[in-house]
Amino acid sequence: MSQLPAEPRRILIVTDAWAPQVNGVVRTLQSVRAQLTAMGHVVEVIGPDRFVTLPCPTYPEIRLAMAAPGAIGRMIAGFRPDAIHLATEGPLCLAARRWCLRNNRRFTTAYHTNFPDYVQSRTGLSAEWFWPYFRWFHGPASAVLTSTPSIRAGLHRAGIHQTHHWGRGVDLSLFGPDGPAHPAFADLPRPILLHVGRVAVEKNIEAFLALDMPGSKVVVGDGPARAALEAKYPGALFLGLQTGEPLAQAYRGADLLVFPSRTDTFGLVMIEALASGTPVAAYPVMGPVDVLTPAVGAMDENLVLAAAQALTLDPVACAVYGSQFSWRRSAEEFLQSLHWLSQSPIAQAA
Known part of the structure; x- marks a missing residue:
């Protein structure tokens, strides 16, 4: 496990799930981004809100971003990140993964959704059909972030071993036992x-x-x-x-x-x-x-x-x-998982 950086860094998150979607992935990324920003880091998010989108087959409420060839790479190069994190396994992160591999840049990924079982529940297709893709996608990552021991064990059984714990948090300023009911x-x-x-x-x-x-x-x-x-x-x-x-x-x-x-x-x-x-x-x-x-x-x-x-x-x-679940601790675990592309803090990279 790496140490927390002593100086602010430029952190890039690429994700196929972002506002206005409302789900656990988006809420996690938004909460952790807020904590990282409060720590002084500069966090850039490349999400589907920047592109033309098409409805996801069988799930039109989820929009899949259609980025022009080279667009993701230009965004990454323009931001000059100290670390790159690919949060999902969809089109935007596929494009970012391809750019990272072509340019010899290390990156981390996350396993937010038990997608093979999710697709099985929607289509009836066996979850085993989808594991080769996930092994391929996560294989080059420096670390694959997982939220629980069960998920970590499942990934290990599937042949994905470079896992790193990344817990979740609660907004304790909002959620608590005191106050009126709905x-x-x-x-x-x-x-x-x-x-x-x-x-x-x-x-x-x-x-x-x-x-x-x-x-x-x-x-x-x-x-x-x-x-x-x-x-x-x-x-x-x-x-x-x-x-x-x-x-x-x-x-x-x-x-x-x-x-x-x-x-x-x-x-x-x-x-x-x-x-x-x-x-x-x-x-x-x-x-x-x-x-x-x-x-x-x-x-x-x-x-x-x-x-x-x-x-x-x-x-x-x-x-x-x-009350023991903290977004601050979640953000620190996220930071500890990242592969730093440069040892130069923001002030020196400017």
Whole structure:
């Protein structure tokens, strides 16, 4: 593990996921970028907002950037980075990877999304078909950043070994146990069971909505599956996308966060809920098994049993545990993973 740089550096992040997309990858990159900037580093992001985009097949809400040949290389050369990080495995990062290899520049990558399983859930194609591409993409990286031991072990089994831990954080100025609940919760029967995230098939939200339990079910988020699920489960409350204080109020007002995904590599919403004093119920799969402890969450292949157990947990213990996740520490772990292309700090490179 490298040491934190003593002087500010120029850090380039290339990503196929960026605002206005709302997902864990974008929120992680935005949060870490804010921390790095606060430390004095200059962080440039090359994302799809700079290019013409086309809808992703089977998922039109995600836009894929179409960069002109040579455009990414010119941007990289013009910025003169001290370190290059490729955050995703899509078209922009493919172009940046190609430029780095042609110009003998080292780079790091990250494994944010369990993409082989994700594609399997959307297409039915075997996840094993996609691992050769991921071995090829990440193979030349100096380090592949992973958020949990389960993901690291899975990559090692797949033949990707140069992994580096990169944890996640919580905005503790926003998410905490103190403050009002969401006004939409005022007259809902208790307990209030909450789901937060993209409303898409790979999130397995129907497993949450189909739970045979008393109380109320609330879905926060938007996505391609919302209309169908809202029609099929009229008894659930769909609040749509919530951010900032309304999202914090939703976490605080709920009695339980149910996290039914089987494909997420981490699950930021779990630690945001915990920091808000709300316990978590989940399947015993990657993400939850790395994040939850018996004091703050319950895991079972029977999600009803997990939810019933989690409802008995202490909200104070949840808030204390959730408060341990720091974006500052996440940013420092990110810095420690980078391969520095130049030992010259910004002042000397100007």
